[in-house]
Amino acid sequence: MIVQLTGEVLGPEDDDSIAVLVAGVGYQVEVVKSALSHFRAGETVSLYIRSVTKEDGTQLYGFLEKADRLGFDLLRKIPGIGPSAAMSLLGAIGRERLWKAVEESDLDTICVAPGIGKKLAQRLITELSGRLPKDLSTGRAGSAGVAGTELESEVTLALLGLGFDKGEISATLPLIPEGASVAQAVRFCLRSMAR
Numbered sequence: 001m002i003v004q005l006t007g008e009v010l011g012p013e014d015d016d017s018i019a020v021l022v023a024g025v026g027y028q029v030e031v032v033k034s035a036l037s038h039f040r041a042g043e044t045v046s047l048y049i050r051s052v053t054k055e056d057g058t059q060l061y062g063f064l065e066k067a068d069r070l071g072f073d074l075l076r077k078i079p080g081i082g083p084s085a086a087m088s089l090l091g092a093i094g095r096e097r098l099w100k101a102v103e104e105s106d107l108d109t110i111c112v113a114p115g116i117g118k119k120l121a122q123r124l125i126t127e128l129s130g131r132l133p134k135d136l137s138t139g140r141a142g143s144a145g146v147a148g149t150e151l152e153s154e155v156t157l158a159l160l161g162l163g164f165d166k167g168e169i170s171a172t173l174p175l176i177p178e179g180a181s182v183a184q185a186v187r188f189c190l191r192s193m194a195r
Contacts, residue, residue, distance in 0.1 A: 005060075012036060013028050016031065017029055029047060029049070030062065031063075034174070035064065035175065049062055049069075050069050071090060089110070093174075102129055176188055
């Protein structure tokens with residue numbers, strides 16, 4: 001089983017996957033759509049991989065963080081959530097915000113993900129509430145976690161004021177570089193949404 005790939009990005013394969021060249025072999029790896037624009041051809045990337053075998057072959061799912069791969073595995077254990085729904089949730093909301101929404105029974109935030117209705121969101125809350133492992137449910141440690149939440153709130157308000165919808169904004173928030181100021185974070189999100 002492939003658990004990690006490090007190689008050169010050849011470019012996007014389609015709307016939700018990239019091709020990665022490793023030791024002369026090209027692998028098609030599905031990534032969350034919100035991160036797709038951050039992979040540039042010619043750059044070296046290291047991805048945590050989960051391979052899922054289906055009737056039509058094996059699909060590789062790639063994650064920049066190990067915790068996202070663990071989150072993907074956790075989501076797939078819930079009846080009705082397959083690989084596509086798990087990727088949709090992680091891509092549209094982000095792992096940390098998703099776990100927070102689960103713990104707070106926030107159906108509206110969970111339903112931001114494409115293809116996720118209230119019934120499935122409620123099942124997600126029922127199955128995971130109070131059962132999330134600590135390393136998955138906690139965000140950045142200590143004061144950085146508080147600062148990250150405040151930053152996201154300020155960026156969201158600024159982008160809503162510029163006319164962007166909540167779904168678009170939610171998809172870019174988890175990608176904000178750590179240590180960014182509010183102004184830098186807003187510019188980063190604007191660039192990401194313009195791609």
